[in-house]
Amino acid sequence: PLSQQIRQLEKELGVQLFHRNTRSVRLTSAGETFLEPVRTVLDDLDTAVRAARSAGIGEYGRVTIGFAGASSHETLPRLTRAVRAAHPGLELVMTGQTYANTALSRVADGSLDLGFVRLPVARPGVAHRVIDEEELVCALPSDHPLARRETVPLDVLAGEPFVSFPANSGSTVRDAMTEACENAGFTPRIVQEAPDSYTILALVAAGVGVTLTVTSVQHIQQNGLAYRPLAGPAVRLRAALAWRADNPSAALRAVLAVAEEALPTPARTLD
Numbered sequence: 001p002l003s004q005q006i007r008q009l010e011k012e013l014g015v016q017l018f019h020r021n022t023r024s025v026r027l028t029s030a031g032e033t034f035l036e037p038v039r040t041v042l043d044d045l046d047t048a049v050r051a052a053r054s055a056g057i058g059e060y061g062r063v064t065i066g067f068a069g070a071s072s073h074e075t076l077p078r079l080t081r082a083v084r085a086a087h088p089g090l091e092l093v094m095t096g097q098t099y100a101n102t103a104l105s106r107v108a109d110g111s112l113d114l115g116f117v118r119l120p121v122a123r124p125g126v127a128h129r130v131i132d133e134e135e136l137v138c139a140l141p142s143d144h145p146l147a148r149r150e151t152v153p154l155d156v157l158a159g160e161p162f163v164s165f166p167a168n169s170g171s172t173v174r175d176a177m178t179e180a181c182e183n184a185g186f187t188p189r190i191v192q193e194a195p196d197s198y199t200i201l202a203l204v205a206a207g208v209g210v211t212l213t214v215t216s217v218q219h220i221q222q223n224g225l226a227y228r229p230l231a232g233p234a235v236r237l238r239a240a241l242a243w244r245a246d247n248p249s250a251a252l253r254a255v256l257a258v259a260e261e262a263l264p265t266p267a268r269t270l271d
Contacts, residue, residue: 006018013030013034015028015030015034016028016030016031017030017031017034018031060087060089060090060251061089061090061091061249061250061251061254062090062091062092062093062251063090063091063092063093063113063114063249063251063252063255064093064095064111064112064113064114065092065093065094065095065112065113065114065115065116066095066098066102066103066106066107066112066114066115066116067094067095067096067098067103067115067116068096068097068098068099068100068103068116068171068196069096069097069196069197069198070196070197070198070216070217070219070220071173071197071214071216071217071239072116072216073216073217073219074216075116075131075132075239075263076094076116078262078263079255079258079259079262079263080092080094081262082258082259082261082262083254083255083258083262086254086258087251087254087255087258090251090254090255092255095112097195097196098112098115098116099165099169099170099171099172100115100116100117100118100170100171100172101117101170101171101172102169102170103115103116103117103170103242104117104121104123104126104242105123105170107123107126107242107243107244108123108124108125108126108244110244110247113243113244113247113249113251113252113255114241114242114243114252114255114256115241115242115243116239116240116241117172117239117240117241117242118172118173118176118237118238118239118240119237119238119239119240121240121242123242125244125245125246126242126243126244126245127242127243127244127245128240128241128242128243129240129241129259129265130238130239130240130265130266131239131240131241131259131263131264131265131266132216132238132239132263132266133236133237133238133239133266134214134215134216134236134237134239135214135215135229135230135234135235135236135237136173136176136177136180136212136213136214136230136234136235136236136237137212137213137214137215137218137227137228137229137230138152138157138210138211138212138227138228138229138230139200139201139204139210139211139212139213139225139226139227140152140204140210140211140226140228141204141205141206141207141210141224141225141226142205142223142224142225142226143207143224144210144226146210146228147226147228149228150228150229151228151229151230151231152228152229152230152231153184153230153231153232154180154181154183154184154230154231154232155184155185155186157181157184157186157188157210158181158184158185158186160189160209160210161189161190161191161192161208161209161210162177162188162189162190162191162209162210162211162212163190163191163192163193163194163200163203163204163208163209163210163211164177164188164190164193164194164200164211164212165193165194165195165200166193166194166195167193169195172237173212173213173214173237176212176235176237177211177212177213180212180230180235181212190209191208191209192208192209197213197217197220198220200213201213201217201220201222201225202222204225205222205223205224205225206224207224212230212235214237216239241256241259241263243256
């Protein structure tokens with residue numbers, strides 16, 4: 001009974017909390033002093049319970065996301081806006097200049113929750129879902145003779161100087177460029193390396209060389225810079241979200257659920 005619980009509490013505290021008589025029960029001064037902090041504790045406990053339940057379903061928490069930069073300029077904002085609208089209590093921690101292979105390594109070792117990557121994803125325990133498909137295009141100085149063409153055959157670039165990402169950057173765009181050139185019969189002669197698409201394209205505009213890049217960076221427009229499609233069969237790259245399949249984070253699950261709608265898998269990549 002409640003009366004016994006109160007008497008037991010008074011015994012533990014060593015003070016009387018209530019004045020009792022046959023007609024009424026009222027708080028003693030000790031009881032009034034005790035009541036206020038108890039109310040605060042109960043309110044805090046209720047808040048903690050609600051916060052724990054919210055975190056358990058992904059309404060609160062932190063998700064770390066790795067992305068490369070310019071190539072994520074459309075997909076990343078679409079995801080972050082949708083997550084903040086659906087789960088304003090979630091904290092998204094962004095790590096830029098995290099190229100695909102590096103992102104996969106960091107997802108695999110747990111230092112990133114989610115990575116914007118490109119296929120193939122060949123890491124044990126790492127799950128992925130395709131969110132975009134794009135093609136390689138040629139970026140070259142606007143006064144280059146090849147800029148007068150509608151399309152650029154890969155083999156005519158054999159004698160050109162190239163600008164690209166560092167070899168050890170983990171960039172799948174550089175890997176795809178090298179493979180495409182080798183399939184056309186030559187190895188690209190890279191004369192300058194740069195850490196991001198903005199710098200690479202600035203160097204191209206300055207006349208340092210040409211490069212192969214992805215269609216998603218064509219929003220970068222500079223004086224002296226031109227983009228041209230490659231002649232022949234398209235060289236396609238698939239972009240994906242990658243995460244550890246065994247990651248227990250409810251916040252990550254919430255982000256992935258939002259991503260299903262914000263960044264759906266393109267129908268043409270399903271076959």
